[in-house]
Amino acid sequence: MPAYNVEQVRKDFPILDIETRPGVKLVYMDSTATAQKPLAVIEAMNEYYRYTNGNIHRGVHYLAEKATAQYEEARARIAQFIGAEKPREIIYTRNTTESINLVAQTWGRAFLKKGDLVILTEMEHHSNLVPWQMLAQEKDLRLEFIPVTDEGDLDLAEYERLLNEHPKLVAFAHMSNVLGTINPAKEIIAKAKSAGAVTLVDGAQSVPHFKVSVKDLDADFLAFSAHKMVGPTGIGALYGKEELLSAMPPYMGGGDMIKKVHLRSFTPNELPWKYEAGTPAIAEAIGFGAAVDYLSKLGMDAVAEHEQNLTKKAVEKIKNVPGLTIMGEKAAHRGGVISFMLPGIHPHDVAQILDQYGIAVRAGHHCAMPLHEKYSIPASSRASLYLYNTEEEVDHLVATLYKVLEMFA
Amino acid sequence: MDDLYREVIIEHYKNPGYRGSLDPHDITFEDENPLCGDHIKIDLRVDENGKITEAAFDGHGCAISQASADLLLESIIGKNIEDIKHLSRNDVLDLLGIELGPVRLKCALLPLKILKAGVYGLGEATDDLVEEE
Numbered sequence: 001m002p003a004y005n006v007e008q009v010r011k012d013f014p015i016l017d018i019e020t021r022p023g024v025k026l027v028y029m030d031s032t033a034t035a036q037k038p039l040a041v042i043e044a045m046n047e048y049y050r051y052t053n054g055n056i057h058r059g060v061h062y063l064a065e066k067a068t069a070q071y072e073e074a075r076a077r078i079a080q081f082i083g084a085e086k087p088r089e090i091i092y093t094r095n096t097t098e099s100i101n102l103v104a105q106t107w108g109r110a111f112l113k114k115g116d117l118v119i120l121t122e123m124e125h126h127s128n129l130v131p132w133q134m135l136a137q138e139k140d141l142r143l144e145f146i147p148v149t150d151e152g153d154l155d156l157a158e159y160e161r162l163l164n165e166h167p168k169l170v171a172f173a174h175m176s177n178v179l180g181t182i183n184p185a186k187e188i189i190a191k192a193k194s195a196g197a198v199t200l201v202d203g204a205q206s207v208p209h210f211k212v213s214v215k216d217l218d219a220d221f222l223a224f225s226a227h228k229m230v231g232p233t234g235i236g237a238l239y240g241k242e243e244l245l246s247a248m249p250p251y252m253g254g255g256d257m258i259k260k261v262h263l264r265s266f267t268p269n270e271l272p273w274k275y276e277a278g279t280p281a282i283a284e285a286i287g288f289g290a291a292v293d294y295l296s297k298l299g300m301d302a303v304a305e306h307e308q309n310l311t312k313k314a315v316e317k318i319k320n321v322p323g324l325t326i327m328g329e330k331a332a333h334r335g336g337v338i339s340f341m342l343p344g345i346h347p348h349d350v351a352q353i354l355d356q357y358g359i360a361v362r363a364g365h366h367c368a369m370p371l372h373e374k375y376s377i378p379a380s381s382r383a384s385l386y387l388y389n390t391e392e393e394v395d396h397l398v399a400t401l402y403k404v405l406e407m408f409a
Numbered sequence: 410m411d412d413l414y415r416e417v418i419i420e421h422y423k424n425p426g427y428r429g430s431l432d433p434h435d436i437t438f439e440d441e442n443p444l445c446g447d448h449i450k451i452d453l454r455v456d457e458n459g460k461i462t463e464a465a466f467d468g469h470g471c472a473i474s475q476a477s478a479d480l481l482l483e484s485i486i487g488k489n490i491e492d493i494k495h496l497s498r499n500d501v502l503d504l505l506g507i508e509l510g511p512v513r514l515k516c517a518l519l520p521l522k523i524l525k526a527g528v529y530g531l532g533e534a535t536d537d538l539v540e541e542e
Contacts, residue, residue: 346471348445348516352413364445378446407414408423
């Protein structure tokens with residue numbers, strides 16, 4: 001197999017050629033927020049609108065059939081991409097957030113009752129906290145959190161202790177969007193199973209970056225978004241085991257999610273359409289399929305290896321900037337997310353100055369306020385690396401961080 | 410390059426003239442921008458004619474929000490509190506001498522929002538205090 005050629009990969013992404021101001025080339029290091037899109041994805045969606053636009057599952061005309069076929073073929077390829085056995089175990093949603101809300105509002109509402117324990121972690125994105133807080137308020141549930149150690153790992157001893165309290169659900173991020181920590185999902189799930197709990201994996205940061213197989217993990221639910229894995233915004237997926245999805249009540253009501261409707265009653269549709277009310281994001285689903293094809297062609301192992309190598313170098317170089325600290329630098333297993341602080345300089349100022357040199361990073365609490373509270377910092381700057389980032393870009397980042405220090409010296 | 414971080418902004422951020430607090434004070438108000446964690450408290454002393462005689466701010470945050478607070482307080486000493494009600498976002502941007510995108514605009518306008526909420530004696534500082542007129 002030929003070595004991973006990042007320069008070749010970059011040619012697939014037209015946006016990487018832009019200048020953010022005259023003479024300043026874009027250096028995109030905010031893929032954890034949203035990834036850039038290759039031409040193959042952009043073209044797939046364009047072609048749908050140009051040649052095959054029609055509503056799905058209804059008309060019998062040429063366009064309706066074309067659109068339906070493309071929409072469903074994309075689902076099958078997404079299922080295959082995450083190792084799901086059946087395409088009907090993939091529900092299209094708007095994004096990871098909606099996928100988690102779907103589980104909370106259907107499975108959670110139907111099967112959780114007063115006093116039931118839900119285990120989350122201290123490193124969750126708000127999208128895997130707030131839906132459970134809302135449900136806990138409504139149903140008087142108990143929420144407990146696996147603590148994060150100073151190194152940035154989950155405290156698995158404390159997890160074992162919590163498991164003795166008979167949780168009904170364990171929901172956790174596969175990879176932290178702040179610390180970059182990759183959690184031992186298989187182990188967490190196996191232990192949850194033996195305690196009799198259902199498991200939900202927030203795969204927003206894992207599925208885009210390394211091979212994730214629901215079969216291998218034995219996860220009950222996996223939530224992820226297309227736009228973080230070179231696909232379009234506005235579409236994501238929920239994987240659920242068939243027996244769970246069959247037992248859960250529907251989510252939103254409307255067209256397509258029904259088999260029969262009378263004035264006072266309805267019969268829900270079969271999986272997966274039972275959870276897909278109304279005209280969905282058809283072009284986006286097709287774009288999602290193209291994204292999965294693109295990643296499969298590169299090979300997720302090759303993508304992961306590229307990112308691992310680059311991240312190791314980046315952490316080494318960035319941490320040498322005087323005074324700089326990296327959150328979760330010492331996590332046992334980490335991906336290409338590097339959140340850092342420079343003493344006396346607000347992350348917004350850091351990000352703004354980097355932007356003047358073409359470098360796009362994120363500044364703030366990255367939708368993980370509790371985690372920042374734990375480390376007693378209001379905000380951090382975050383550089384995140386993906387399959388198109390290069391060592392030269394990392395060097396440019398580091399050199400510019402020195403310029404930031406100079407300005408505030 | 411670096412047009413956002415004009416020397417005057419860095420200078421007021423690093424060596425503010427009005428940092429501190431006033432005790433006693435006639436008007437005080439504090440608020441924060443939860444998005445970036447900027448937090449500012451402003452204290453004022455006002456004489457019997459409504460003239461602002463002293464002003465101080467305290468808090469933490471980005472260079473834009475802190476420099477904006479310092480420049481703003483510098484500009485209102487000797488003014489009547491009635492004049493504060495007429496201060497607009499453009500007055501703040503003129504003081505800073507920069508143009509800002511929507512995200513950083515919130516940082517720049519936080520001090521004015523707090524100042525006006527204090528002067529009006531409001532319960533909370535809302536965005537309509539610094540909206541474009």
